[in-house]
Amino acid sequence: MSRRYLVWALCYAAIGMALGIYMAASHNHGQLVTHAHVLMVGFVVSLVYGIIHRLWLDMPRRALAMTQFVLHQAAAAVLLVGLFLLYGGKATEATLGPLLGIGSIGVLLGMLLMLYMVVRPGTAAAIQPSPTDQAAA
Template sequence: MKGAARTFFILALCYAVAGMVLGIVMAASHDHGEMPAHAHIMVAGWLMSSVFAFFYHLFPEIGAKPLARAHFWVQAVSGIVLVVSLFFLLRGNDGLEPVTALASVGFLLGTLMFVWNALPVLRTA
């Protein structure tokens, strides 16, 4: 794997390990209060980053573009801030809500960048 495919796959693997550790801690402690953080780490983190990784792997000429690298950084920074701030928000740090909200908008922006990067594939299909 190269370019954005590689960085997204590394990110996906980090989300997978972190999310499962959190899932096991939740299950073992019988405290499911972090379920939304676990769910988003697993699906918005592990699964979405994997989809991005395999897309850019399948279309390496798109994955090598600066726009794919920009997509990675927007999606990675906003996603990590989103799940980390959500984790602490769920532990009662209510002041973090604006941070989580802003990160959510960043995460949407990242996904819109992916839509833009993926459009040429649809046109040439």
């Protein structure tokens, strides 16, 4: 799962950077909110989830981990496309509001599932102090 999250995170980073470069070149910063969400919800959160999988989740249930992954990526995509359409003036807030709400709630549910996987006994590795930490104590 960590590699999947890393690949998606880097894709979001490339999209966010490209959008930032476009805004700078065009002197039109109307997509600033979209740009920030692509980088935070897409890149940063996906990267953090990948790090959590790599460092702390030993044996998450495959179905739960996959559900969390798909939920986060689908909800992030819905949210980001909705923001792009909204701030691009392609649709009204009244039209996109339900879509943005679904995307936002989906991202939150993905976070709650990740939290569950981290705190669920037997899923996350216990953080062991290093030998230097033990000697200092």
